[in-house]
Amino acid sequence: MTTLTLTRPDDWHVHLRDGELLAHTVPAMARYFGRAIIMPNLVPPAVTPEQAGAYRERILAARPAGSAFEPLMVLYLTEGTTADDIRRAKAGGFVHAVKLYPAGATTNSQSGVTDVSRVDEVLAVMAEVGLPLLVHGEVTHGHIDIFEREKVFLDTVLAPLVARHSTLRVVLEHITTGDAVDFVLAAPDRVGATITAHHLLFNRNHMLAGGIRPHFYCLPILKHGRHQTRLIEAATSGSPKFFLGTDSAPHARGAKESACGCAGSYTAHAAIELYAEAFEAAGALDKLEGFASFHGPDFYRLPRNSDTITLVKGDWDVPASYPFGQTEVVPVRAGEKISWQVVA
Numbered sequence: 001m002t003t004l005t006l007t008r009p010d011d012w013h014v015h016l017r018d019g020e021l022l023a024h025t026v027p028a029m030a031r032y033f034g035r036a037i038i039m040p041n042l043v044p045p046a047v048t049p050e051q052a053g054a055y056r057e058r059i060l061a062a063r064p065a066g067s068a069f070e071p072l073m074v075l076y077l078t079e080g081t082t083a084d085d086i087r088r089a090k091a092g093g094f095v096h097a098v099k100l101y102p103a104g105a106t107t108n109s110q111s112g113v114t115d116v117s118r119v120d121e122v123l124a125v126m127a128e129v130g131l132p133l134l135v136h137g138e139v140t141h142g143h144i145d146i147f148e149r150e151k152v153f154l155d156t157v158l159a160p161l162v163a164r165h166s167t168l169r170v171v172l173e174h175i176t177t178g179d180a181v182d183f184v185l186a187a188p189d190r191v192g193a194t195i196t197a198h199h200l201l202f203n204r205n206h207m208l209a210g211g212i213r214p215h216f217y218c219l220p221i222l223k224h225g226r227h228q229t230r231l232i233e234a235a236t237s238g239s240p241k242f243f244l245g246t247d248s249a250p251h252a253r254g255a256k257e258s259a260c261g262c263a264g265s266y267t268a269h270a271a272i273e274l275y276a277e278a279f280e281a282a283g284a285l286d287k288l289e290g291f292a293s294f295h296g297p298d299f300y301r302l303p304r305n306s307d308t309i310t311l312v313k314g315d316w317d318v319p320a321s322y323p324f325g326q327t328e329v330v331p332v333r334a335g336e337k338i339s340w341q342v343v344a
């Protein structure tokens, strides 16, 4: 029997949604993740420390009995966010980052930022108190091709922002291109990136060749296979700048299987298992622990987890769907097999 034991991993980017959906999403995360950075793109978004604190309580209440899973909360940055919001967030202790959504870039980003120069004062306070900025790195202009929105964002928005704020820590979330890998590697150590399992395992052919498969539609959109190759190299390189962020983003089946489907792929049912497949295929299983369990806490200046989890090699059948409130969510690999499983 082939097994793999790792220091307990954390997820540095996940969507748990809210309300009755927490009864599904929180136990999935609590299965073996120690901590997770919880995205604040609720309706309405969690923009104040008080809203983030109330959301945290709802998540804690949804944990299975005996679970020590720790939600790390994030403030949603708007053009109305104040220096006082940032200072109170830092003082409260449970907010670990602030999220920049370019307005209109992705699911529930309407309240985001139209022009980053409008939040420069707030970014300066974040740098001062030591709260990292998490970035959905895509421009939103209609005339920019959807496959180029990440690269254009790096060139026109993020490079100047990182230069203007010389001590701000920045995580470029869910990177999808070789351009983003190059950007992060060339940037100072205070710039890191999360990489999803689905961007390691898939490229745009999986979504579009032989029929359009809406469950592969997420943002930033899956790219050409040559970008997938660069992401695999980055994740398995051992560089502390790259760490695990699933971006597990469930949407109801009907919202995905639609003439205008929502962006987001659900991977929380098998996150570390899917990463294990990707690292194994790259011949780099020995690099999984750094990526999944060390680089994230080191970047966030939190202690590494001290206990372990064990995965066993062997195919298991992924259900066609999981319950999701009144409806269901179709996970990545629905109705197919996954070749690793965490031992309960």
Ligand SMILES: NC(=O)N[C@@H](CC(=O)O)C(=O)O
Pocket (backbone or CB within 6 Å): 015, 041, 106, 107, 108, 136, 217, 218, 219, 220, 247, 249, 250, 263, 264, 265
């Ligand atoms: N990644 C996605 O495609 N969707 C995310 C939002 C996000 O992370 O951009 C969601 O909340 O559904």
Ligand SMILES: [Zn+2]
Pocket (backbone or CB within 6 Å): 106, 136, 173, 174, 219, 220
């Ligand atoms: Zn995003």
Ligand SMILES: [Zn+2]
Pocket (backbone or CB within 6 Å): 013, 014, 015, 039, 247, 249
């Ligand atoms: Zn996300």
